[in-house]
């Protein structure tokens with residue numbers, strides 16, 4: 249199987265492969281910038297891309313906004329990740345790469361403090377699969393049919409192999425790509441999983457992956473603090489609209505009481521969505537000074553990305569998010585119960 253056998257290997261990705269290939273072979277520097285709070289797809293895709301850039305002779309730098317979630321720390325190359333805007337002595341504007349690649353998001357606002365690394369780079373490239381992505385100018389490839397950006401990176405690597413006549417895909421890249429796909433598809437269970445997803449995964453398996461170990465590490469293993477938080481949170485969830493809306497607020501106090509952190513809240517929305525009559529699950533996380541982050545998971549036709557857009561957020565059809573400023577958990581909960589109810593009535 250080669251990259252061109254697969255749908256989605258369209259002209260924009262070919263143009264991007266040519267640009268990355270040319271830059272890397274001439275020893276260029278490439279900043280790889282996934283969205284804030286990098287998840288498995290963001291981190292795995294970034295590292296896979298870094299591996300291929302360096303195998304072509306380029307100098308990649310994966311820069312995250314926050315330190316990597318512990319469940320993702322076993323990705324090959326994770327130890328080379330930089331966190332935060334790199335500081336350079338003296339001239340502040342001198343620190344820009346030959347190319348910057350925005351990954352798993354389509355707006356510079358999703359890069360947080362690292363946005364200048366993108367805007368100042370010589371060449372700017374966007375690789376994404378979000379429905380809500382706005383970025384269309386320049387070198388961008390946004391494919392909402394891809395279950396994970398990991399699939400796009402896989403195609404990119406196959407295109408680079410065709411272009412260079414070299415075998416580039418390695419075990420380490422395959423681990424990162426499979427990790428990206430596993431996390432964004434919930435282990436091939438979410439409705440974004442396609443025939444292409446399985447074809448790519450099948451090919452990646454020929455690189456000697458231990459799928460049991462990977463799945464356990466990325467999808468199952470948890471801290472005892474997360475387990476305790478899940479218990480506390482479960483008893484607090486509220487249901488509205490004949491059980492079609494589930495809302496759960498995670499307060500700073502709940503995190504303090506259980507010793508859990510932000511990352512330990514991952515998966516709670518999926519758990520709520522699993523409850524039979526629930527069509528939309530909203531998990532609210534209390535931030536500092538009146539900010540509330542909201543994670544949405546939905547099913548049965550509730551458009552998460554559309555709902556998130558009402559509040560300036562975005563995402564996918566069944567998974568999205570946004571944040572609210574200048575509110576309290578109580579006000580946000582009441583307001584969202586009402587808005588989600590209206591949204592359901594209109595659908």
Ligand SMILES: [Mn+2]
Nearest residue numbers: 289352397432
């Ligand atoms: Mn993704």
